[in-house]
Amino acid sequence: xxxxxxxxxxxxxxxxxxxxxxxxxxxxxxxxxxxxxxxxxxxxxxxxxxxxxxxxxxxxxxxxxxxxxxxxxxxxxxxxxxxxxxxxxxxxxxxxxxxxxxxxxxxxxxxxxxxxxxxxxxxxxxxxxxxxxxxxxxxxxxxxxxxxxxxxxxxxxxxxxxxxxxxxxxxxxxxxxxxxxxxxxxxxxxxxxxxxxxxxxxxxxxxxxxxxxxxxxxxxxxxxxxxxxxxxxxxxxxxxxxxxxxxxxxxxxxxxxxxxxxxxxxxxxxxxxxxxxxxxxxxxxxxxxxxxxxxxxxxxxxxxxxxxxxxxxxxxxxxxxxxxxxxxxxxxxxxxxxxxxxxxxxxxxxxxxxxxxxxxxxxxxxxxxxxxxxxxxxxxxxxxxxxxxxxxxxxxxxx
Numbered sequence: 001x002x003x004x005x006x007x008x009x010x011x012x013x014x015x016x017x018x019x020x021x022x023x024x025x026x027x028x029x030x031x032x033x034x035x036x037x038x039x040x041x042x043x044x045x046x047x048x049x050x051x052x053x054x055x056x057x058x059x060x061x062x063x064x065x066x067x068x069x070x071x072x073x074x075x076x077x078x079x080x081x082x083x084x085x086x087x088x089x090x091x092x093x094x095x096x097x098x099x100x101x102x103x104x105x106x107x108x109x110x111x112x113x114x115x116x117x118x119x120x121x122x123x124x125x126x127x128x129x130x131x132x133x134x135x136x137x138x139x140x141x142x143x144x145x146x147x148x149x150x151x152x153x154x155x156x157x158x159x160x161x162x163x164x165x166x167x168x169x170x171x172x173x174x175x176x177x178x179x180x181x182x183x184x185x186x187x188x189x190x191x192x193x194x195x196x197x198x199x200x201x202x203x204x205x206x207x208x209x210x211x212x213x214x215x216x217x218x219x220x221x222x223x224x225x226x227x228x229x230x231x232x233x234x235x236x237x238x239x240x241x242x243x244x245x246x247x248x249x250x251x252x253x254x255x256x257x258x259x260x261x262x263x264x265x266x267x268x269x270x271x272x273x274x275x276x277x278x279x280x281x282x283x284x285x286x287x288x289x290x291x292x293x294x295x296x297x298x299x300x301x302x303x304x305x306x307x308x309x310x311x312x313x314x315x316x317x318x319x320x321x322x323x324x325x326x327x328x329x330x331x332x333x334x335x336x337x338x339x340x341x342x343x344x345x346x347x348x349x350x351x352x353x354x355x356x357x358x359x360x361x362x363x364x365x366x367x368x369x370x371x372x373x374x375x376x377x378x379x380x381x382x383x384x385x386x387x388x389x390x391x392x393x394x395x396x397x398x399x
Contacts, residue, residue, distance in 0.1 A: 032378070045101065067079075086132065150226055188237040199326050201229055261297060266294060323353060324351075
């Protein structure tokens with residue numbers, strides 16, 4: 001897509017945020033083996049890593065793709081409005097990073113007061129999400145109706161819904177609710193709806209924009225492609241909770257949500273494959289990761305005694321989704337043919353990271369593990385950073 005220079009700069013800042021988040025992930029793995037500075041704690045490193053990925057890497061590129069699809073490059077007023085919104089989002093997200101890294105969700109002493117600055121900044125980021133949704137709604141009156149736009153509309157709806165879960169955590173803390181299940185449920189509702197809803201629907205919208213198929217040419221309703229993902233994303237959060245805490249009704253709800261997501265993904269993969277969307281090496285990796293996601297989630301609803309909320313499996317799955325499907329698609333979508341080899345190297349490095357995490361998931365045969373496996377996992381975790389830096393330097397030089 002031919003992006004306005006403002007949007008191109010936003011892409012550069014988002015990619016830089018990915019590089020920083022990737023280095024932070026490496027720092028986390030390093031700290032599992034070697035001593036870190038006393039002021040660094042595992043939980044805080046993990047929060048800093050994940051929030052920078054959510055706030056500055058995943059959301060802004062999807063948003064500038066959405067904005068570019070509904071406004072003209074010459075519409076300076078619309079470009080300016082969207083740019084100011086997303087620049088603000090990036091600034092607040094970047095500002096939250098050091099507070100998450102040093103303090104996590106703990107309060108920061110400020111004179112006579114003590115404030116949870118990371119949590120406050122997270123709330124401000126979510127307000128910029130509402131700002132973007134409003135701008136998108138205002139600009140959308142004259143936008144063309146095609147399948148990718150349906151995905152974008154659904155994605156923004158789930159982004160709004162996911163934010164309610166995050167606000168819910170604050171409300172529960174304010175009310176001093178003693179049952180930890182409520183706070184955990186709200187947190188994982190946010191995470192599930194954000195990743196499975198907002199992020200996946202946005203990414204699929206980008207993939208659908210690579211086709212020329214109109215709704216009238218589809219043999220079935222376009223709703224079959226996005227409605228199951230929208231509702232499924234709001235139903236699967238119990239799988240992230242401790243298995244002993246959930247009720248039979250919650251388990252049935254989660255499994256129903258997984259069935260909906262699997263059905264929706266199969267429909268999308270089938271049709272996008274028929275449309276030859278996965279026609280490059282990097283896109284074939286995206287297809288492989290989508291299939292892996294489907295198989296992973298199918299295993300969770302089969303009687304195999306696999307619980308997706310287990311730490312090893314959860315880390316593996318989040319990397320399949322966030323580092324794999326989403327990050328590889330963004331790199332593929334926003335970079336041109338001049339960095340094709342580097343994109344392939346990025347995709348291969350991502351596959352290596354996922355493979356290494358699979359080895360320490362708890363389900364890999366112990367006799368097949370190489371010696372010093374955790375050292376290898378640490379070293380492999382930095383690999384995606386190298387092609388990402390190369391792509392960032394190339395795109396900045398060629399603005």
